[in-house]
Amino acid sequence: MLRNRHDVKPFKMAIRPGDTVVVIAGKDRGKRGQVLRTLPDRGQIVVQGVNLRKKHVKAGQSAAGTAALQGGIVDFEAPLSYSNVMIVCPNCGEPTRVKRVVLEGGRKAIECRKCGQPFEHLRRGEEQ
Numbered sequence: 074m075l076r077n078r079h080d081v082k083p084f085k086m087a088i089r090p091g092d093t094v095v096v097i098a099g100k101d102r103g104k105r106g107q108v109l110r111t112l113p114d115r116g117q118i119v120v121q122g123v124n125l126r127k128k129h130v131k132a133g134q135s136a137a138g139t140a141a142l143q144g145g146i147v148d149f150e151a152p153l154s155y156s157n158v159m160i161v162c163p164n165c166g167e168p169t170r171v172k173r174v175v176l177e178g179g180r181k182a183i184e185c186r187k188c189g190q191p192f193e194h195l196r197r198g199e200e201q
């Protein structure tokens with residue numbers, strides 16, 4: 074189905090699934106959690122334990138990616154805006170802004186503005 078999305082700029086989020094983020098706005102402000110999913114084209118992310126909603130489901134229906142075998146009320150994490158969280162640096166443990174850097178050898182990473190350590194894309198490179 075066509076959607077009117079001419080105002081949505083494609084952009085790359087520094088945040089990836091598996092990162093720890095801290096919520097800086099909204100009712101869950103101050104909570105930390107792991108990123109479960111990212112929705113880059115909507116600029117949203119899903120964070121574990123943050124922005125919990127309840128969904129009423131019938132047996133067999135899936136709710137937010139979780140197949141419900143029994144019907145009932147299911148808690149799930151609703152997406153929240155990327156701009157409402159800050160990434161937590163794995164080196165210094167502080168919520169931080171990041172800078173994109175290219176390392177020697179051409180690998181891309183993001184760098185903590187506070188301690189200056191590159192991380193994230195470097196770490197992902199090691200997984201592959």
Ligand SMILES: [Zn+2]
Pocket residue numbers: 162163164165166167169185186187188189190
């Ligand atoms: Zn840091």
